[in-house]
Amino acid sequence: MKTLEKVIQSCISNGEKAFVPYIMAGDGGLNVLNERLLFLQELGVTAIEIGIPFSDPVADGETIQQAGERALANGTTLRKVLDTLADRSDKVTVPLVIMTYLNPVLAFGIKEFVERCVGVGVRGLIIPDLPMEESGMLGEALVDVDVALIPLVSLTSPEDRIAEIVSRAQGFVYAVTVNGITGVRNSYSETLEAHLERLKKLSPVPVLAGFGISTSTQVVELGAHTDGVIVGSAIVDAFHRDDLDLIAELVQQATSHIIL
C-alpha cells in the first residue's frame, strides 16, 4: 500500500474523514508555497493537492483559471514547483499530491518526471486529461514507486467503467461531484448521494469527493457519503485575498463536523 492510501486509511480507522485542500502553486509567488503547506498542515489537513498552472486548463473553473493565470505570470512551471518543493522544511510531512495537465509532464519526460517526484517526496498525481485508457505508460512508471496515480470518476461514468477504474486505483478515488469544471456551486445533482454510495461500495481504496465543494455545510453533506473531501476554489480564493482566518475556519469547521 502506498503512503498516501495509508495516511487516508489511518484517518478513516480513527473514525475521521479526510480533508484535502487544493492550492495553486505560484499564485502569490512560489516563495510562499512552502509556508502555505506548513500553514495547512498545522490546521490538520490530511494531504495537500498542489495545482500546476497550465496554458489551457480545460477542467478548471473561473477561480482556479484566474489563479493559474497569476501563477503563469509569475513564471511558474512544473519544474520550478518541484524545485521549490525540494527545498521545503523537514517540518512539512503531510502527503503532497500534484495536479497537472498531461502536456507539461510529456514535455518534462515521463521517466524524469517520476524520478523527480520520487526525489522530492510527492505521494500522488492527479492528471485530469489522462483517462484510464491513456494512462498505461505513466501507470507503469509508477508501479514500483511510492507515488499514487489517482483516478477521477465522474457522474457520467457507467457502473462497469467505474468498476474498472477503481480496480486499478491507488491512493484514493477522486469522485467528481458535478458534470462540469471546478468552482463554487450551490446545489448538487440529486443522484449524487446514490452515486457516491455505489462508488464507495465498489472501490477498494478510499473515495474523496471534489469539484464545487466550497462551504462547511457541503463538506459535511458530501463527507457523509464518502471518506472525505477535496476543497479547491474556496481555499484558492481565500489565499488570494490573504484571508487565512477563513481557511482556518473552513478547515476546522469541516474537520470537527466530519469527525462527529
Next chain:
Amino acid sequence: MVIEMRKGRYGKFGGQYVPETLMTALTELEQAYEEAKADPSFQEELDHYLRDFVGRENPLYFAERLTKLAGGAKIFLKREDLNHTGAHKINNSLGQALLAMRMGKRKIVAETGAGQHGVATATACALFGLECVVFMGKEDIRRQELNVFRMELLGTKVVSVDKGAGTLKDAVNEALRYWVANVEDTHYILGSALGPHPFPEIVRDFQRVIGVETRRQIVEKEGRLPDAVVACIGGGSNAIGMFHPFVDDADVALYGVEAAGSGVATGKHAAAIADGKEGVLHGAYMYVLQDADGFIQEAHSISAGLDYPAVGPEHCHLHDIGRVTYTAVTDAEALEGLQVLAKTEGIIPALESAHAVKFAVDLASTMSSDKIVVVCLSGRGDKDMQTVREALGGGTR
C-alpha cells in the same frame, strides 16, 4: 511519450486525452457513428441535404488564366467556396447535426475561428431546429464581425472568449468546458479533424466527399488522376477530406500548406508540423506549438481559420510516414495568392485557401504543361474583405 496502440490512433498520434466526464459521451458518439455508417438511410439523408441544400456536387474548375500565369502544370480548383455558406465546413456540420439528432441530442455547442464553422453549424441548427451556442475568440470576433452577425441572424448564441489571445484555441477550451458541463443533452460539433477520438475520424469522413468528387471529376475531364493535390491546413479538415481518397495512389503527390504567419523563423506563425513538438492538446496527441515547459503557445496567422497551434492527428501521421509533404506560406504570400486568383480568374478565395493557391501556383510553375495540379479552394473570401483591406493599406496598390 504516451503511446497506446488502440482505436483512434494514427500511428502514435490521436487518442482520447479528455476529462473522465467526457469519456462516456465519446463512447456513445463512437457507437452512434458506427451505427449511422452502417445505415444506408443515414447516408441517403445526408446526400439529400448535400445535394439540395448545400448545392453539391460543386465544380472542379480548370483555371486557365492562372495556369498560363504559372506557366507550367494545369491548375484545377475544387470549388468548395461555392457551397452554401461559402466553405467546406457545411459538409461536416450537416453530418454531425444529423448524428446528434440520431443520438436524441437537440442542443449543439461549437467553436469557431474564422467563423465559417460557426456559420455552417448555425445554419445546420437552423435547418433542423436545434439549439446552438458557438464560442468564438474575442480577437476573431473583431476580425470576423459579419460572421458573428450571420450566426446571430441564424438564431445561434455567440459567446465571446476573452481568455488567452482570444482566438481558436481559446474558443475550443471554452467549448470543451461547456460540453463537460452540459454533456448529457448536448453534442459538440467539432469543426476540424482534431480533438479526441472519434472526432478526427468523423470529421474526415464527412469531408471525404471533397476528395471523392475530385477524383471522379478529374478522371472525367482529363482521363487520369492528378500529379499533385494541394490544400491548406489549420486543424486540417479540408485537407484530410481532399487527401484521404488519394492516399493509396502513390503517383499522386499530396501537399499540405500551413500558415507561416510572419515567417516560421520569426516564431509568429501557425506551422505546427514545421515547428511544433509532439504533445497533447484538446484531447489528442499531435504536433503542437509549445515551449520547453509544455505550455501551449499562441499561433499567429492573418487567416483566423488557420490560427491554431496544432495539426490534426492523421496529418501528423501522414507527415511521419512521408505520404504528405507539408510546407508553409506566409501572410504576405497568402495575400499575394488571393490577389492573383482574384485578378486572373475572378475568384476571391478565403485567406485560408489563398495559402494553398499561392503554393500551387509556385508548384505548377516548376512542372511541365502535361502535369495536373488540383487545389482545394476551401472557402470564399467575402468574410476576409475587411482584413485584406487593412493588410493592403486600404487599397490594392
